[in-house]
Amino acid sequence: MHDQMPHHEHSMVSSHFIKAAHQPIQARSWRTLAHRTGLEFKRHPYQSSLSIILFALLSLSGWAFFEWGVLNAVFLPDEAACQLARPEGACWGVIAEKYSLILWGRFPFEEQWRALTAVVMIMLTLSLSASGAMWRHGHRSWLYVSWVGCALFFEILMSGTFFGIDIHLGLTKVESELWGGLPLTLLLSIVSIALATPLGILLALARTSDMPMLKTFASTYIELVRGVPLISVLFMASFMFPLLMPGLKSPDVLLRVLAGITLFSAAYTAEVVRAGLLSVSAGQVEAAQSLGLGYWATQRYVILPQALAHVLPGLVNNFISIFKDTSLVTIVSLYELTGALGLALNGDANWRPFKLEGYLFIGLIYFCFCFALSHFSQKFQHSQHHHS
Amino acid sequence: MNNPSVIEFKLVNKWYGHYHALRDINLTVTEGERVIVCGPSGSGKSTLIRCINALEDFQSGTLKVNHISLNEDLRNVQMVRQSVGMVFQQFNLFPHLTVLENLSLAPIQVKKMSTEHAHFLAMAQLTRVHIEEHAHKFPAQLSGGQQQRVAIARTLCMEPKILLFDEPTSALDPEMIQEVLDVMIELAAQGITMICVTHEMGFAKRVASRIVFMDQGQIMEQARPEIFFSQPQHPRAQSFLAKLLDH
Amino acid sequence: MAILTLLGWLGYNTWVNLKSRGIQSGFDFLTESAGFDIGEHFLLAFDSSDNYGWAFLAGLLNTLKVSILGLIISSLLGLLVGTGRTSPQTLIRWCSRAYVECLRNVPLLLQLLMWYVLLIEYLPSSETPYSWFNAIYLSQEGLSMPMLMWQPHESNAFFDVQLIWSWPTMDRFGIHSDMNLSPEFIALTFALSLYTSAFVAEIVRAGIESVPKGQIEAAKSVGLDNFQISRFVVLPQAAQLIRPPLTNQYLNLIKNSSLAVAIGYPDVVSIANTALNQTGRALECISILMTLYLMLSLMVAWGMGRFKDASSLAIEKDQEAQDRAQQRPHRTGTSHA
Numbered sequence: 001m002h003d004q005m006p007h008h009e010h011s012m013v014s015s016h017f018i019k020a021a022h023q024p025i026q027a028r029s030w031r032t033l034a035h036r037t038g039l040e041f042k043r044h045p046y047q048s049s050l051s052i053i054l055f056a057l058l059s060l061s062g063w064a065f066f067e068w069g070v071l072n073a074v075f076l077p078d079e080a081a082c083q084l085a086r087p088e089g090a091c092w093g094v095i096a097e098k099y100s101l102i103l104w105g106r107f108p109f110e111e112q113w114r115a116l117t118a119v120v121m122i123m124l125t126l127s128l129s130a131s132g133a134m135w136r137h138g139h140r141s142w143l144y145v146s147w148v149g150c151a152l153f154f155e156i157l158m159s160g161t162f163f164g165i166d167i168h169l170g171l172t173k174v175e176s177e178l179w180g181g182l183p184l185t186l187l188l189s190i191v192s193i194a195l196a197t198p199l200g201i202l203l204a205l206a207r208t209s210d211m212p213m214l215k216t217f218a219s220t221y222i223e224l225v226r227g228v229p230l231i232s233v234l235f236m237a238s239f240m241f242p243l244l245m246p247g248l249k250s251p252d253v254l255l256r257v258l259a260g261i262t263l264f265s266a267a268y269t270a271e272v273v274r275a276g277l278l279s280v281s282a283g284q285v286e287a288a289q290s291l292g293l294g295y296w297a298t299q300r301y302v303i304l305p306q307a308l309a310h311v312l313p314g315l316v317n318n319f320i321s322i323f324k325d326t327s328l329v330t331i332v333s334l335y336e337l338t339g340a341l342g343l344a345l346n347g348d349a350n351w352r353p354f355k356l357e358g359y360l361f362i363g364l365i366y367f368c369f370c371f372a373l374s375h376f377s378q379k380f381q382h383s384q385h386h387h388s
Numbered sequence: 389m390n391n392p393s394v395i396e397f398k399l400v401n402k403w404y405g406h407y408h409a410l411r412d413i414n415l416t417v418t419e420g421e422r423v424i425v426c427g428p429s430g431s432g433k434s435t436l437i438r439c440i441n442a443l444e445d446f447q448s449g450t451l452k453v454n455h456i457s458l459n460e461d462l463r464n465v466q467m468v469r470q471s472v473g474m475v476f477q478q479f480n481l482f483p484h485l486t487v488l489e490n491l492s493l494a495p496i497q498v499k500k501m502s503t504e505h506a507h508f509l510a511m512a513q514l515t516r517v518h519i520e521e522h523a524h525k526f527p528a529q530l531s532g533g534q535q536q537r538v539a540i541a542r543t544l545c546m547e548p549k550i551l552l553f554d555e556p557t558s559a560l561d562p563e564m565i566q567e568v569l570d571v572m573i574e575l576a577a578q579g580i581t582m583i584c585v586t587h588e589m590g591f592a593k594r595v596a597s598r599i600v601f602m603d604q605g606q607i608m609e610q611a612r613p614e615i616f617f618s619q620p621q622h623p624r625a626q627s628f629l630a631k632l633l634d635h
Numbered sequence: 636m637a638i639l640t641l642l643g644w645l646g647y648n649t650w651v652n653l654k655s656r657g658i659q660s661g662f663d664f665l666t667e668s669a670g671f672d673i674g675e676h677f678l679l680a681f682d683s684s685d686n687y688g689w690a691f692l693a694g695l696l697n698t699l700k701v702s703i704l705g706l707i708i709s710s711l712l713g714l715l716v717g718t719g720r721t722s723p724q725t726l727i728r729w730c731s732r733a734y735v736e737c738l739r740n741v742p743l744l745l746q747l748l749m750w751y752v753l754l755i756e757y758l759p760s761s762e763t764p765y766s767w768f769n770a771i772y773l774s775q776e777g778l779s780m781p782m783l784m785w786q787p788h789e790s791n792a793f794f795d796v797q798l799i800w801s802w803p804t805m806d807r808f809g810i811h812s813d814m815n816l817s818p819e820f821i822a823l824t825f826a827l828s829l830y831t832s833a834f835v836a837e838i839v840r841a842g843i844e845s846v847p848k849g850q851i852e853a854a855k856s857v858g859l860d861n862f863q864i865s866r867f868v869v870l871p872q873a874a875q876l877i878r879p880p881l882t883n884q885y886l887n888l889i890k891n892s893s894l895a896v897a898i899g900y901p902d903v904v905s906i907a908n909t910a911l912n913q914t915g916r917a918l919e920c921i922s923i924l925m926t927l928y929l930m931l932s933l934m935v936a937w938g939m940g941r942f943k944d945a946s947s948l949a950i951e952k953d954q955e956a957q958d959r960a961q962q963r964p965h966r967t968g969t970s971h972a
Contacts, residue, residue: 011611013621018606020408021401023447044723044861051726058730227886227929229893231904232921239917320740327742331897338745353756359749363741370740441856470858480853483953484871493867494857526949528956539853546857 079350086353094345094354095361101344102358105180105335111172114157115183121157122186125150130376158183177253180335180343182365188326188336192261193319199262200269205299207270208277218270225267230328233264238332257329265322272314276307316377320370327366337362392455393418394550394581395440400449402435409435410446411606419549422582424592424613427602428628433585436602437552440583441472454549470498473543477555479535481527487514487538488523491545499546506545513541517571533564537571551575553584589632593617601625687910694906695927701823701902702889702931708828709888710881713835718865720840731836738833743891747826751898754818772803777817779803819900823892831888838880842873875950882939886932903927 072089074081075096082091095102104115125146159174179187206218225233237260238253280303288298308315330339341358345351395417402410410432417423425433438444439451442458442465451458453468482490491510495501501509514520517537527535536556543551553572557565569591576582576595586592592599592613599616601609601624609622620626719731738746755775759765764774772779781802803815846869854864895902904924911920 011615012609013611014606014608017604018411020411020605022406023403023408047722047724047727051724054726054730224925224929227932228925229890229904229928231893231896232907232924232928235904235908235911236917236921239911239921324742327744328894330744338742338748342748355752356749356756359745359752363745363749366742366745367737367740371736374740443852443855466858466860469856472856474853474856476849476853478847478849480847480849482850482853482868482872484875484947484950494859497863497867498858498860526952528949528952542853542857552856 082354090357091354092357094351094357098344098348098351098358101181102337102341102362103181105184105340106178106343107180107183108172108174108178111174114174115179115181118154118157118183119186121150121153122183122190154183154187158187179254181337181340184334184336185323185326188258188261188329189319189323191258192265192322192326195262196265196269196322197315199266201273201304203266203270204273204277207274222267222270225264226271230261230264230325231331233260234328234332236260253332253334257332257334261322261325261329265318265325268321269315269318272311272318273307275314276309276311277303279310280306313377313381316373320373323370323373324366337365394454395583396450396452397436397439398450400439400446400451402439402444402446409605410439411604413449413607415600415607417581417583419581420579422576422595422597423584423600424596424598425583425585425600425602426587426589426592426628427608430604431602432605433602434554435605437474437554437583437585440550440552441469441474443474470546471548472550472552473546473548474552474554475536475539475543475556477559479527479532479539479559481535481539481542483527486524486526487519487530490527490538491542494542495545509545510541513544514538516544516574517541531564532560533567536560536564536568540568540571540575548580550581550583553582553586555585555587557586557588587632589617601628603628687914690906690910691903691923691927694901694903697900698889698892698895698902698904698931701820701827701892701895701900704824705827705831705888705892706885708824709831709835709884712828712832714839716832716836717839717843720836721843735833735836738830739837743826743830744894744897746830747822747894747897750826751818751822754822758818775818777815778821779815817900819895819898822898823895823900826894827888827891830891831884834884834887835881838877838884839873841880842875842877843869845876846872872950875947875954878939878942878947882936885935885939889931889935890928 068088069090072085073092074085074089075092077093077097079093079097082093085091100109100112104112107115128146129143158179203218203222206214207222209215234257237256284302284306285298288302293302326336327338329336330342333339335343341355341362345355345358393416395415397413397415400410400413401408413436415436425436427433435444439446439458440453454471456464456468458464458468481487482493485493488507488510491513492501492503492506495506495509496503511520511523514523517540519534519537519541522530522534522538527538530538540556556572557568560568565588569588572582572584572591573595582595584592584596596613599609599611599613600607601616601620601622603624609616609620609625611621616625617629620629716731716734719727720735722728722731758773758775760775764772764776766772771781850868850872851864854868859867892902893904896905896908899905907920907924911917914920
């Protein structure tokens with residue numbers, strides 16, 4: 001088995017122990033920069049050339065955008081100057097001129113401070129929910145209290161009444177049809193999310209349960225709702241809801257739309273929750289049952305916490321989708337942020353040509369909200385990983 | 389007469405960030421040698437052999453494989469990889485291809501062989517590892533030992549000059565370890581250069597022409613197996629062997 | 636039990652209300668004349684004397700026209716950007732990330748309106764269009780192109796047709812052509828494709844990153860180069876994981892095409908809306924709409940399921956084996972105590 005060893009013996013014993021040393025700091029040269037950005041022609045010839053071309057394209061278009069958006073742009077609400085600057089320069093003056101209409105919709109001008117306060121309140125409560133400290137057990141009840149309080153104040157501030165009952169605070173009544181812009185977007189999103197989540201959980205539980213009737217009902221509902229676009233559901237909500245209620249009373253447009261979005265989102269939430277339920281191992285149910293826990297107790301204390309934790313990123317994605325979907329209510333004449341912009345600019349021939357700047361503005365608002373949400377969920381995921 | 393050295397490490401150092409993984413490695417392997425690398429976990433054994441086929445890079449020192457100097461030049465790396473084969477702990481067979489396709493993929497794509505020739509070659513290698521009847525199955529249909537033998541046959545299809553084994557039996561159930569070791573013993577008898585990281589000391593005693601013991605990123609001791617196992621010189625080698633032979 | 640009661644109550648209310656309002660029900664309205672015109676049609680001639688059923692068909696074809704083109708473009712773009720997300724080059728990675736984040740975090744409706752405004756405001760009028768090779772014209776009326784058409788020969792025999800190119804012509808009234816893509820169509824396709832491609836890119840990225848690193852190492856150690864590794868080892872395995880969420884995105888694209896109603900492109904939803912407004916048959920129109928979309932969803936799901944073959948089944952088995960080895964949980968369902 002052993003062939004001839006070469007004539008010099010390889011046998012050796014290391015006499016000293018080499019201590020760990022620090023990596024020698026390389027001189028900052030083009031080579032290290034290239035290595036760090038991966039821009040190495042020998043290793044990745046095609047991709048490096050692509051990078052160069054991309055860089056050139058980006059610089060060109062970046063400069064063009066900079067020219068249009070900053071250098072040649074008009075920032076003051078001066079309509080004549082804006083017309084002159086077209087199409088080389090952007091007209092940000094349209095925002096300065098119309099921002100109140102865009103942000104608050106048809107809310108009466110004098111009362112817009114109420115809408116602003118309502119939005120600020122929501123933002124505060126949101127940031128409170130986002131901070132990890134509040135989710136600890138002792139503090140969680142404070143979180144619920146603050147949300148309920150926020151909801152009540154929102155109602156009072158926006159409508160001037162308390163669900164129709166007059167409270168004599170001296171605030172003029174504002175019909176819900178006039179609500180619009182940012183408060184409406186936030187209202188629709190948050191209420192839909194708040195209602196669709198428990199509904200979705202119930203649907204998911206129904207779909208994974210053993211009762212055949214419940215299972216078929218849930219499955220049919222979910223597949224039906226997921227197979228049609230939201231617009232058709234909104235149309236249905238506008239036209240069919242009055243038919244479903246006794247008498248000919250037709251509820252508020254806002255309520256109808258809210259119901260439509262909630263029922264729609266519940267189906268998608270149910271699918272996400274169902275994936276989570278399936279990811280919890282069967283042994284958990286067996287352990288809970290052998291301890292004597294009943295169905296609802298098992299779900300509430302054992303299964304659902306694990307299931308929801310597993311699919312938290314999917315749930316947050318769902319929330320982001322709901323937030324974006326609220327823009328569709330424009331089509332049924334409820335003027336949230338996107339619709340308010342249309343309203344602000346369509347009617348005014350002077351400012352109508354500058355729709356693009358308006359769209360970019362509210363696009364930025366949407367982007368900030370959605371990006372913050374997804375960033376928050378990623379951070380939350382990371383901290384989960386570090387804990388577990 | 390002159391046995392050329394096929395692998396030459398000269399003062400090779402590697403860092404993972406701040407962690408000094410390989411320290412001043414000097415190692416020469418000549419053609420036909422069978423080197424077993426052993427040591428406690430975290431000693432850098434896998435990192436060492438992964439440098440040989442450029443799956444890891446290194447920051448200082450020089451490394452020559454088959455007289456080709458390994459540096460950033462992609463062509464050098466490609467040339468080295470075509471003549472060095474590696475068998476992994478996790479087999480890493482391509483699950484979407486049949487056994488025959490797993491083996492013939494590289495010869496067809498890299499060596500530009502015709503399909504018939506590649507299949508013929510593949511069947512020959514499968515016969516060499518005694519598994520030719522499973523040629524048209526998918527990896528998931530085979531046991532662990534069979535999969536690892538297929539993996540060995542896959543490297544043989546490229547006709548490598550050097551074979552690297554990274555703990556080839558560590559992921560196998562005990563009853564399947566021997567069938568893989570038997571194949572490796574046969575290969576050793578046929579004179580191919582082998583570098584093997586393993587904990588199977590019985591195999592090492594039988595096959596190795598040299599044992600390399602590593603600890604904390606550096607080579608502590610090298611010796612012929614009969615010397616190493618009976619009279620280890622370095623204190624760390626002594627304690628390592630003592631722990632191994634305990635159970 | 637409770638749910639059945641609820642459904643029953645709702646149904647009863649509906650019936651009572653319909654009766655009291657004197658609204659007729661039934662699908663017979665489909666044979667009535669539509670009385671409205673559809674702006675653009677695909678493969679179908681339509682004028683206001685055709686019936687509602689025909690109108691729905693025209694709308695469906697318009698939806699299909701947008702959806703199919705959108706599916707193709709978004710898949711290609713998504714594949715490109717998704718691969719870019721895994722590139723070793725920092726610039727390509729960063730650009731792909733920016734692309735995905737910008738397109739995903741803004742509502743589709745807004746993007747659609749933006750593209751529409753861009754096309755309408757910044758395209759020249761049809762008297763002075765952009766033109767290439769005297770064959771392709773781009774103006775506010777849309778994109779006009781030459782197209783192959785069947786034209787009967789002079790002899791008027793039925794089978795005696797010839798295939799000719801129909802070129803757009805321009806005179807002082809504007810552009811006349813047989814193949815005109817309206818700005819609404821272009822805006823809708825653009826917005827849909829870009830928006831969906833961002834989601835496809837993320838799905839592709841997740842699929843690529845889920846291929847175990849060992850596969851790439853094994854491929855490298857047999858001597859395959861980067862391109863060959865992607866083509867023979869990474870992508871086939873990634874494709875397996877990409878298929879289900881990709882099917883979902885395709886369905887989303889088809890459903891999102893319903894946003895056409897916002898810019899006046901006559902897809903099946905806007906046709907249904909018009910029909911609904913004109914005839915008052917809300918229930919019937921909406922149920923037709925929902926049935927059509929469900930049919931489309933089923934077709935897409937079936938089509939994507941056809942891509943299972945021996946190789947993908949083998950990958951599934953392998954992944955199951957890996958799951959078992961790592962003892963990942965597998966659950967079959969709860970029991971109602």
